[in-house]
Amino acid sequence: MSNIKALHMLKMSYTYNNAAFLVSDQNTTITKGALTSQIDELLYYINLNNYMEVKIDGDPRRHETKNYPEVAIREAVVNAFAHRDYVLHSTIKIEIFDDRMEILSLGRIPDGLTLEEVKDGMTAVRNPQLVHILDKLKYIENYGTGIRRMYEAYNGTNKLPEFEVRPNSFKVLLPNVNWRKNQVDKSDKKDNISEETVLFMLEKNGKQTRKELQQVLGTTPYHVRKLLNELIEQGKVKKTGKSVNTRYEKR
Structure with a gap:
Protein backbone atom coordinates (compact mmCIF):
# COMPACT_ATOMS: atom_id res chain seq x y z
CA MET A 1 0.00 0.00 0.00
CA SER A 2 2.89 2.40 0.75
CA ASN A 3 4.22 2.03 -2.83
CA ILE A 4 0.76 2.75 -4.25
CA LYS A 5 0.52 5.88 -2.12
CA ALA A 6 4.00 6.99 -3.20
CA LEU A 7 2.95 6.66 -6.83
CA HIS A 8 -0.14 8.85 -6.19
CA MET A 9 -2.51 6.12 -7.41
CA LEU A 10 -5.20 6.67 -4.76
CA LYS A 11 -7.97 9.20 -4.30
CA MET A 12 -8.83 10.63 -0.89
CA SER A 13 -11.43 7.86 -0.58
CA TYR A 14 -8.65 5.27 -1.00
CA THR A 15 -9.96 4.13 -4.37
CA TYR A 16 -7.72 4.00 -7.43
CA ASN A 17 -7.59 7.14 -9.59
CA ASN A 18 -7.61 7.43 -13.40
CA ALA A 19 -3.81 7.49 -13.60
CA ALA A 20 -3.67 4.11 -11.83
CA PHE A 21 -6.22 2.77 -14.33
CA LEU A 22 -4.13 3.91 -17.31
CA VAL A 23 -0.98 2.12 -16.14
CA SER A 24 -2.86 -1.06 -15.19
CA ASP A 25 -3.54 -4.12 -17.35
CA GLN A 26 -7.25 -3.25 -17.13
CA ASN A 27 -6.72 -0.11 -19.22
CA THR A 28 -9.27 -0.06 -22.06
CA THR A 29 -8.48 3.40 -23.45
CA ILE A 30 -8.25 2.92 -27.24
CA THR A 31 -5.76 0.02 -26.94
CA LYS A 32 -5.94 -2.43 -24.09
CA GLY A 33 -3.12 -2.94 -21.63
CA ALA A 34 -0.95 -0.93 -19.29
CA LEU A 35 0.57 2.22 -20.78
CA THR A 36 3.98 1.06 -19.57
CA SER A 37 3.60 -2.16 -21.57
CA GLN A 38 2.46 -0.20 -24.61
CA ILE A 39 5.48 2.10 -24.33
CA ASP A 40 7.88 -0.86 -23.97
CA GLU A 41 6.42 -2.73 -26.95
CA LEU A 42 6.36 0.38 -29.12
CA LEU A 43 9.99 1.25 -28.34
CA TYR A 44 10.97 -2.34 -29.09
CA TYR A 45 9.18 -2.27 -32.44
CA ILE A 46 10.68 1.09 -33.42
CA ASN A 47 14.15 -0.18 -32.51
CA LEU A 48 13.68 -3.06 -34.96
CA ASN A 49 13.18 -0.44 -37.68
CA ASN A 50 15.99 1.85 -36.50
CA TYR A 51 18.67 0.66 -38.89
CA MET A 52 22.40 1.11 -38.42
CA GLU A 53 24.64 2.68 -41.04
CA VAL A 54 28.24 1.53 -40.96
CA LYS A 55 31.08 3.61 -42.42
CA ILE A 56 34.66 2.43 -42.81
CA ASP A 57 37.34 5.02 -43.47
CA GLY A 58 40.92 5.74 -42.38
CA ASP A 59 39.99 5.40 -38.73
CA PRO A 60 40.95 2.01 -37.20
CA ARG A 61 37.41 1.71 -35.86
CA ARG A 62 34.31 1.56 -38.02
CA HIS A 63 31.66 4.24 -37.49
CA GLU A 64 28.17 3.02 -36.62
CA THR A 65 25.24 5.45 -36.60
CA LYS A 66 21.59 4.57 -36.15
CA ASN A 67 19.04 6.42 -38.28
CA TYR A 68 17.44 7.95 -35.17
CA PRO A 69 19.06 8.74 -31.79
CA GLU A 70 17.53 6.37 -29.24
CA VAL A 71 17.26 9.13 -26.62
CA ALA A 72 15.17 11.28 -28.97
CA ILE A 73 12.86 8.36 -29.79
CA ARG A 74 12.33 7.50 -26.13
CA GLU A 75 11.61 11.11 -25.15
CA ALA A 76 9.14 11.59 -28.01
CA VAL A 77 7.27 8.34 -27.36
CA VAL A 78 7.06 8.69 -23.56
CA ASN A 79 5.96 12.32 -23.88
CA ALA A 80 3.25 11.30 -26.36
CA PHE A 81 1.73 8.95 -23.77
CA ALA A 82 2.36 11.15 -20.72
CA HIS A 83 0.89 14.37 -22.12
CA ARG A 84 -1.81 13.21 -24.54
CA ASP A 85 -5.43 14.21 -24.05
CA TYR A 86 -7.22 10.98 -23.11
CA VAL A 87 -10.61 12.61 -23.62
CA LEU A 88 -10.05 12.67 -27.39
CA HIS A 89 -11.08 9.38 -28.99
CA SER A 90 -8.20 8.66 -31.30
CA THR A 91 -4.79 7.03 -31.09
CA ILE A 92 -1.15 8.02 -30.85
CA LYS A 93 0.20 7.69 -34.37
CA ILE A 94 3.79 6.86 -35.31
CA GLU A 95 4.97 6.69 -38.91
CA ILE A 96 8.46 5.91 -40.20
CA PHE A 97 9.39 7.30 -43.60
CA ASP A 98 12.69 7.11 -45.44
CA ASP A 99 13.83 10.55 -44.28
CA ARG A 100 11.95 11.04 -40.99
CA MET A 101 9.86 9.61 -38.18
CA GLU A 102 6.63 11.30 -37.07
CA ILE A 103 5.06 10.89 -33.60
CA LEU A 104 1.57 12.38 -33.31
CA SER A 105 -0.08 12.77 -29.89
CA LEU A 106 -3.61 13.93 -29.14
CA GLY A 107 -4.08 17.32 -27.49
CA ARG A 108 -2.24 20.61 -27.89
CA ILE A 109 0.11 22.09 -25.29
CA PRO A 110 -1.96 22.72 -22.11
CA ASP A 111 -2.14 25.82 -19.91
CA GLY A 112 -2.01 28.13 -22.92
CA LEU A 113 1.78 27.82 -23.31
CA THR A 114 3.41 28.27 -26.68
CA LEU A 115 5.95 25.95 -28.25
CA GLU A 116 8.68 28.55 -27.79
CA GLU A 117 7.90 28.80 -24.06
CA VAL A 118 8.11 25.03 -23.70
CA LYS A 119 11.45 25.05 -25.54
CA ASP A 120 12.66 27.63 -23.01
CA GLY A 121 11.96 25.19 -20.18
CA MET A 122 8.46 26.20 -19.05
CA THR A 123 6.38 23.16 -18.09
CA ALA A 124 2.75 22.36 -18.77
CA VAL A 125 1.22 19.20 -17.32
CA ARG A 126 -2.09 17.82 -18.54
CA ASN A 127 -1.91 14.56 -16.56
CA PRO A 128 0.04 15.32 -13.35
CA GLN A 129 -0.76 12.02 -11.61
CA LEU A 130 0.26 9.99 -14.67
CA VAL A 131 3.45 11.99 -15.07
CA HIS A 132 4.26 11.39 -11.40
CA ILE A 133 3.80 7.62 -11.82
CA LEU A 134 5.92 7.46 -14.99
CA ASP A 135 8.58 9.53 -13.23
CA LYS A 136 8.69 7.14 -10.26
CA LEU A 137 8.83 4.15 -12.62
CA LYS A 138 11.89 5.71 -14.35
CA TYR A 139 10.14 6.34 -17.68
CA ILE A 140 10.72 10.09 -17.33
CA GLU A 141 14.09 11.65 -16.61
CA ASN A 142 14.48 15.24 -15.44
CA TYR A 143 10.88 16.27 -16.05
CA GLY A 144 10.49 19.34 -18.26
CA THR A 145 13.66 18.67 -20.29
CA GLY A 146 12.18 16.38 -22.96
CA ILE A 147 12.40 18.74 -25.93
CA ARG A 148 15.86 19.92 -24.89
CA ARG A 149 17.04 16.29 -24.66
CA MET A 150 15.69 15.63 -28.15
CA TYR A 151 17.73 18.54 -29.48
CA GLU A 152 20.82 17.38 -27.60
CA ALA A 153 20.46 13.89 -29.05
CA TYR A 154 21.08 15.40 -32.49
CA ASN A 155 24.31 17.14 -31.48
CA GLY A 156 27.05 16.43 -33.99
CA THR A 157 24.62 16.03 -36.86
CA ASN A 158 23.45 18.65 -39.32
CA LYS A 159 19.80 17.98 -38.50
CA LEU A 160 17.36 18.88 -35.74
CA PRO A 161 13.94 17.63 -34.64
CA GLU A 162 10.90 19.71 -35.55
CA PHE A 163 7.59 20.24 -33.74
CA GLU A 164 4.12 21.09 -34.99
CA VAL A 165 1.40 22.39 -32.67
CA ARG A 166 -2.17 22.05 -33.92
CA PRO A 167 -5.55 22.76 -32.26
CA ASN A 168 -5.97 19.14 -31.14
CA SER A 169 -2.58 17.51 -31.58
CA PHE A 170 1.17 17.79 -31.11
CA LYS A 171 3.53 16.28 -33.67
CA VAL A 172 7.25 15.51 -33.30
CA LEU A 173 9.29 15.04 -36.48
CA LEU A 174 12.62 13.27 -35.98
CA PRO A 175 14.91 13.45 -39.02
CA ASN A 176 16.84 10.41 -40.21
CA VAL A 177 20.47 11.42 -39.60
CA ASN A 178 21.71 8.97 -42.25
CA TRP A 179 19.35 10.19 -44.95
CA ARG A 180 20.95 12.10 -47.82
CA LYS A 181 19.24 13.66 -50.81
CA ASN A 182 21.33 11.63 -53.23
Missing part, protein backbone atom coordinates in the same frame (compact mmCIF):
# COMPACT_ATOMS: atom_id res chain seq x y z
CA GLN A 183 19.60 8.53 -51.88
CA VAL A 184 16.43 9.55 -53.70
CA ASP A 185 17.73 8.21 -57.00
CA LYS A 186 18.65 4.90 -55.39
CA SER A 187 15.21 4.64 -53.82
CA ASP A 188 13.53 5.26 -57.17
CA LYS A 189 15.40 2.27 -58.61
CA LYS A 190 14.48 0.10 -55.65
CA ASP A 191 10.84 1.05 -56.05
CA ASN A 192 10.73 -0.76 -59.40
CA ILE A 193 10.17 -4.00 -57.45
CA SER A 194 6.74 -5.37 -58.36
CA GLU A 195 3.98 -7.18 -56.51
CA GLU A 196 4.85 -10.33 -58.47
CA THR A 197 8.38 -10.24 -57.02
CA VAL A 198 7.00 -10.05 -53.48
CA LEU A 199 4.65 -12.99 -54.15
CA PHE A 200 7.52 -15.01 -55.59
CA MET A 201 9.69 -14.43 -52.50
CA LEU A 202 6.82 -15.35 -50.15
CA GLU A 203 6.19 -18.53 -52.13
CA LYS A 204 9.87 -19.40 -52.11
CA ASN A 205 10.71 -18.57 -48.48
CA GLY A 206 7.34 -19.03 -46.73
CA LYS A 207 6.24 -16.71 -43.94
CA GLN A 208 8.31 -13.53 -43.74
CA THR A 209 8.43 -10.40 -41.63
CA ARG A 210 8.31 -7.06 -43.39
CA LYS A 211 11.93 -6.42 -42.39
CA GLU A 212 13.04 -9.77 -43.84
CA LEU A 213 11.29 -9.01 -47.13
CA GLN A 214 12.83 -5.56 -47.24
CA GLN A 215 16.34 -6.96 -46.77
CA VAL A 216 15.88 -9.70 -49.37
CA LEU A 217 14.35 -7.35 -51.94
CA GLY A 218 16.76 -4.48 -51.21
CA THR A 219 13.95 -1.94 -51.15
CA THR A 220 12.80 0.77 -48.74
CA PRO A 221 10.53 0.25 -45.68
CA TYR A 222 7.89 2.47 -47.26
CA HIS A 223 7.82 0.56 -50.57
CA VAL A 224 7.63 -2.95 -49.12
CA ARG A 225 4.89 -1.81 -46.73
CA LYS A 226 2.96 -0.31 -49.67
CA LEU A 227 3.27 -3.48 -51.74
CA LEU A 228 2.19 -5.72 -48.88
CA ASN A 229 -0.86 -3.58 -48.12
CA GLU A 230 -1.92 -3.68 -51.77
CA LEU A 231 -1.49 -7.47 -51.93
CA ILE A 232 -3.49 -7.92 -48.72
CA GLU A 233 -6.34 -5.84 -50.18
CA GLN A 234 -6.27 -8.01 -53.31
CA GLY A 235 -6.52 -11.14 -51.17
CA LYS A 236 -3.18 -12.49 -52.44
CA VAL A 237 -1.27 -12.15 -49.15
CA LYS A 238 -2.31 -13.08 -45.61
CA LYS A 239 -1.11 -11.20 -42.52
CA THR A 240 -0.76 -13.10 -39.25
CA GLY A 241 0.36 -12.15 -35.74
CA LYS A 242 0.63 -8.76 -34.11
CA SER A 243 3.35 -6.19 -33.46
CA VAL A 244 6.83 -7.79 -33.57
CA ASN A 245 5.27 -11.21 -34.34
CA THR A 246 3.63 -10.04 -37.58
CA ARG A 247 4.31 -12.32 -40.55
CA TYR A 248 3.17 -12.32 -44.18
CA GLU A 249 2.47 -15.33 -46.37
CA LYS A 250 1.07 -16.03 -49.83
CA ARG A 251 -2.56 -17.20 -49.87
Whole structure:
Protein backbone atom coordinates (compact mmCIF):
# COMPACT_ATOMS: atom_id res chain seq x y z
CA MET A 1 0.00 0.00 0.00
CA SER A 2 2.89 2.40 0.75
CA ASN A 3 4.22 2.03 -2.83
CA ILE A 4 0.76 2.75 -4.25
CA LYS A 5 0.52 5.88 -2.12
CA ALA A 6 4.00 6.99 -3.20
CA LEU A 7 2.95 6.66 -6.83
CA HIS A 8 -0.14 8.85 -6.19
CA MET A 9 -2.51 6.12 -7.41
CA LEU A 10 -5.20 6.67 -4.76
CA LYS A 11 -7.97 9.20 -4.30
CA MET A 12 -8.83 10.63 -0.89
CA SER A 13 -11.43 7.86 -0.58
CA TYR A 14 -8.65 5.27 -1.00
CA THR A 15 -9.96 4.13 -4.37
CA TYR A 16 -7.72 4.00 -7.43
CA ASN A 17 -7.59 7.14 -9.59
CA ASN A 18 -7.61 7.43 -13.40
CA ALA A 19 -3.81 7.49 -13.60
CA ALA A 20 -3.67 4.11 -11.83
CA PHE A 21 -6.22 2.77 -14.33
CA LEU A 22 -4.13 3.91 -17.31
CA VAL A 23 -0.98 2.12 -16.14
CA SER A 24 -2.86 -1.06 -15.19
CA ASP A 25 -3.54 -4.12 -17.35
CA GLN A 26 -7.25 -3.25 -17.13
CA ASN A 27 -6.72 -0.11 -19.22
CA THR A 28 -9.27 -0.06 -22.06
CA THR A 29 -8.48 3.40 -23.45
CA ILE A 30 -8.25 2.92 -27.24
CA THR A 31 -5.76 0.02 -26.94
CA LYS A 32 -5.94 -2.43 -24.09
CA GLY A 33 -3.12 -2.94 -21.63
CA ALA A 34 -0.95 -0.93 -19.29
CA LEU A 35 0.57 2.22 -20.78
CA THR A 36 3.98 1.06 -19.57
CA SER A 37 3.60 -2.16 -21.57
CA GLN A 38 2.46 -0.20 -24.61
CA ILE A 39 5.48 2.10 -24.33
CA ASP A 40 7.88 -0.86 -23.97
CA GLU A 41 6.42 -2.73 -26.95
CA LEU A 42 6.36 0.38 -29.12
CA LEU A 43 9.99 1.25 -28.34
CA TYR A 44 10.97 -2.34 -29.09
CA TYR A 45 9.18 -2.27 -32.44
CA ILE A 46 10.68 1.09 -33.42
CA ASN A 47 14.15 -0.18 -32.51
CA LEU A 48 13.68 -3.06 -34.96
CA ASN A 49 13.18 -0.44 -37.68
CA ASN A 50 15.99 1.85 -36.50
CA TYR A 51 18.67 0.66 -38.89
CA MET A 52 22.40 1.11 -38.42
CA GLU A 53 24.64 2.68 -41.04
CA VAL A 54 28.24 1.53 -40.96
CA LYS A 55 31.08 3.61 -42.42
CA ILE A 56 34.66 2.43 -42.81
CA ASP A 57 37.34 5.02 -43.47
CA GLY A 58 40.92 5.74 -42.38
CA ASP A 59 39.99 5.40 -38.73
CA PRO A 60 40.95 2.01 -37.20
CA ARG A 61 37.41 1.71 -35.86
CA ARG A 62 34.31 1.56 -38.02
CA HIS A 63 31.66 4.24 -37.49
CA GLU A 64 28.17 3.02 -36.62
CA THR A 65 25.24 5.45 -36.60
CA LYS A 66 21.59 4.57 -36.15
CA ASN A 67 19.04 6.42 -38.28
CA TYR A 68 17.44 7.95 -35.17
CA PRO A 69 19.06 8.74 -31.79
CA GLU A 70 17.53 6.37 -29.24
CA VAL A 71 17.26 9.13 -26.62
CA ALA A 72 15.17 11.28 -28.97
CA ILE A 73 12.86 8.36 -29.79
CA ARG A 74 12.33 7.50 -26.13
CA GLU A 75 11.61 11.11 -25.15
CA ALA A 76 9.14 11.59 -28.01
CA VAL A 77 7.27 8.34 -27.36
CA VAL A 78 7.06 8.69 -23.56
CA ASN A 79 5.96 12.32 -23.88
CA ALA A 80 3.25 11.30 -26.36
CA PHE A 81 1.73 8.95 -23.77
CA ALA A 82 2.36 11.15 -20.72
CA HIS A 83 0.89 14.37 -22.12
CA ARG A 84 -1.81 13.21 -24.54
CA ASP A 85 -5.43 14.21 -24.05
CA TYR A 86 -7.22 10.98 -23.11
CA VAL A 87 -10.61 12.61 -23.62
CA LEU A 88 -10.05 12.67 -27.39
CA HIS A 89 -11.08 9.38 -28.99
CA SER A 90 -8.20 8.66 -31.30
CA THR A 91 -4.79 7.03 -31.09
CA ILE A 92 -1.15 8.02 -30.85
CA LYS A 93 0.20 7.69 -34.37
CA ILE A 94 3.79 6.86 -35.31
CA GLU A 95 4.97 6.69 -38.91
CA ILE A 96 8.46 5.91 -40.20
CA PHE A 97 9.39 7.30 -43.60
CA ASP A 98 12.69 7.11 -45.44
CA ASP A 99 13.83 10.55 -44.28
CA ARG A 100 11.95 11.04 -40.99
CA MET A 101 9.86 9.61 -38.18
CA GLU A 102 6.63 11.30 -37.07
CA ILE A 103 5.06 10.89 -33.60
CA LEU A 104 1.57 12.38 -33.31
CA SER A 105 -0.08 12.77 -29.89
CA LEU A 106 -3.61 13.93 -29.14
CA GLY A 107 -4.08 17.32 -27.49
CA ARG A 108 -2.24 20.61 -27.89
CA ILE A 109 0.11 22.09 -25.29
CA PRO A 110 -1.96 22.72 -22.11
CA ASP A 111 -2.14 25.82 -19.91
CA GLY A 112 -2.01 28.13 -22.92
CA LEU A 113 1.78 27.82 -23.31
CA THR A 114 3.41 28.27 -26.68
CA LEU A 115 5.95 25.95 -28.25
CA GLU A 116 8.68 28.55 -27.79
CA GLU A 117 7.90 28.80 -24.06
CA VAL A 118 8.11 25.03 -23.70
CA LYS A 119 11.45 25.05 -25.54
CA ASP A 120 12.66 27.63 -23.01
CA GLY A 121 11.96 25.19 -20.18
CA MET A 122 8.46 26.20 -19.05
CA THR A 123 6.38 23.16 -18.09
CA ALA A 124 2.75 22.36 -18.77
CA VAL A 125 1.22 19.20 -17.32
CA ARG A 126 -2.09 17.82 -18.54
CA ASN A 127 -1.91 14.56 -16.56
CA PRO A 128 0.04 15.32 -13.35
CA GLN A 129 -0.76 12.02 -11.61
CA LEU A 130 0.26 9.99 -14.67
CA VAL A 131 3.45 11.99 -15.07
CA HIS A 132 4.26 11.39 -11.40
CA ILE A 133 3.80 7.62 -11.82
CA LEU A 134 5.92 7.46 -14.99
CA ASP A 135 8.58 9.53 -13.23
CA LYS A 136 8.69 7.14 -10.26
CA LEU A 137 8.83 4.15 -12.62
CA LYS A 138 11.89 5.71 -14.35
CA TYR A 139 10.14 6.34 -17.68
CA ILE A 140 10.72 10.09 -17.33
CA GLU A 141 14.09 11.65 -16.61
CA ASN A 142 14.48 15.24 -15.44
CA TYR A 143 10.88 16.27 -16.05
CA GLY A 144 10.49 19.34 -18.26
CA THR A 145 13.66 18.67 -20.29
CA GLY A 146 12.18 16.38 -22.96
CA ILE A 147 12.40 18.74 -25.93
CA ARG A 148 15.86 19.92 -24.89
CA ARG A 149 17.04 16.29 -24.66
CA MET A 150 15.69 15.63 -28.15
CA TYR A 151 17.73 18.54 -29.48
CA GLU A 152 20.82 17.38 -27.60
CA ALA A 153 20.46 13.89 -29.05
CA TYR A 154 21.08 15.40 -32.49
CA ASN A 155 24.31 17.14 -31.48
CA GLY A 156 27.05 16.43 -33.99
CA THR A 157 24.62 16.03 -36.86
CA ASN A 158 23.45 18.65 -39.32
CA LYS A 159 19.80 17.98 -38.50
CA LEU A 160 17.36 18.88 -35.74
CA PRO A 161 13.94 17.63 -34.64
CA GLU A 162 10.90 19.71 -35.55
CA PHE A 163 7.59 20.24 -33.74
CA GLU A 164 4.12 21.09 -34.99
CA VAL A 165 1.40 22.39 -32.67
CA ARG A 166 -2.17 22.05 -33.92
CA PRO A 167 -5.55 22.76 -32.26
CA ASN A 168 -5.97 19.14 -31.14
CA SER A 169 -2.58 17.51 -31.58
CA PHE A 170 1.17 17.79 -31.11
CA LYS A 171 3.53 16.28 -33.67
CA VAL A 172 7.25 15.51 -33.30
CA LEU A 173 9.29 15.04 -36.48
CA LEU A 174 12.62 13.27 -35.98
CA PRO A 175 14.91 13.45 -39.02
CA ASN A 176 16.84 10.41 -40.21
CA VAL A 177 20.47 11.42 -39.60
CA ASN A 178 21.71 8.97 -42.25
CA TRP A 179 19.35 10.19 -44.95
CA ARG A 180 20.95 12.10 -47.82
CA LYS A 181 19.24 13.66 -50.81
CA ASN A 182 21.33 11.63 -53.23
CA GLN A 183 19.60 8.53 -51.88
CA VAL A 184 16.43 9.55 -53.70
CA ASP A 185 17.73 8.21 -57.00
CA LYS A 186 18.65 4.90 -55.39
CA SER A 187 15.21 4.64 -53.82
CA ASP A 188 13.53 5.26 -57.17
CA LYS A 189 15.40 2.27 -58.61
CA LYS A 190 14.48 0.10 -55.65
CA ASP A 191 10.84 1.05 -56.05
CA ASN A 192 10.73 -0.76 -59.40
CA ILE A 193 10.17 -4.00 -57.45
CA SER A 194 6.74 -5.37 -58.36
CA GLU A 195 3.98 -7.18 -56.51
CA GLU A 196 4.85 -10.33 -58.47
CA THR A 197 8.38 -10.24 -57.02
CA VAL A 198 7.00 -10.05 -53.48
CA LEU A 199 4.65 -12.99 -54.15
CA PHE A 200 7.52 -15.01 -55.59
CA MET A 201 9.69 -14.43 -52.50
CA LEU A 202 6.82 -15.35 -50.15
CA GLU A 203 6.19 -18.53 -52.13
CA LYS A 204 9.87 -19.40 -52.11
CA ASN A 205 10.71 -18.57 -48.48
CA GLY A 206 7.34 -19.03 -46.73
CA LYS A 207 6.24 -16.71 -43.94
CA GLN A 208 8.31 -13.53 -43.74
CA THR A 209 8.43 -10.40 -41.63
CA ARG A 210 8.31 -7.06 -43.39
CA LYS A 211 11.93 -6.42 -42.39
CA GLU A 212 13.04 -9.77 -43.84
CA LEU A 213 11.29 -9.01 -47.13
CA GLN A 214 12.83 -5.56 -47.24
CA GLN A 215 16.34 -6.96 -46.77
CA VAL A 216 15.88 -9.70 -49.37
CA LEU A 217 14.35 -7.35 -51.94
CA GLY A 218 16.76 -4.48 -51.21
CA THR A 219 13.95 -1.94 -51.15
CA THR A 220 12.80 0.77 -48.74
CA PRO A 221 10.53 0.25 -45.68
CA TYR A 222 7.89 2.47 -47.26
CA HIS A 223 7.82 0.56 -50.57
CA VAL A 224 7.63 -2.95 -49.12
CA ARG A 225 4.89 -1.81 -46.73
CA LYS A 226 2.96 -0.31 -49.67
CA LEU A 227 3.27 -3.48 -51.74
CA LEU A 228 2.19 -5.72 -48.88
CA ASN A 229 -0.86 -3.58 -48.12
CA GLU A 230 -1.92 -3.68 -51.77
CA LEU A 231 -1.49 -7.47 -51.93
CA ILE A 232 -3.49 -7.92 -48.72
CA GLU A 233 -6.34 -5.84 -50.18
CA GLN A 234 -6.27 -8.01 -53.31
CA GLY A 235 -6.52 -11.14 -51.17
CA LYS A 236 -3.18 -12.49 -52.44
CA VAL A 237 -1.27 -12.15 -49.15
CA LYS A 238 -2.31 -13.08 -45.61
CA LYS A 239 -1.11 -11.20 -42.52
CA THR A 240 -0.76 -13.10 -39.25
CA GLY A 241 0.36 -12.15 -35.74
CA LYS A 242 0.63 -8.76 -34.11
CA SER A 243 3.35 -6.19 -33.46
CA VAL A 244 6.83 -7.79 -33.57
CA ASN A 245 5.27 -11.21 -34.34
CA THR A 246 3.63 -10.04 -37.58
CA ARG A 247 4.31 -12.32 -40.55
CA TYR A 248 3.17 -12.32 -44.18
CA GLU A 249 2.47 -15.33 -46.37
CA LYS A 250 1.07 -16.03 -49.83
CA ARG A 251 -2.56 -17.20 -49.87
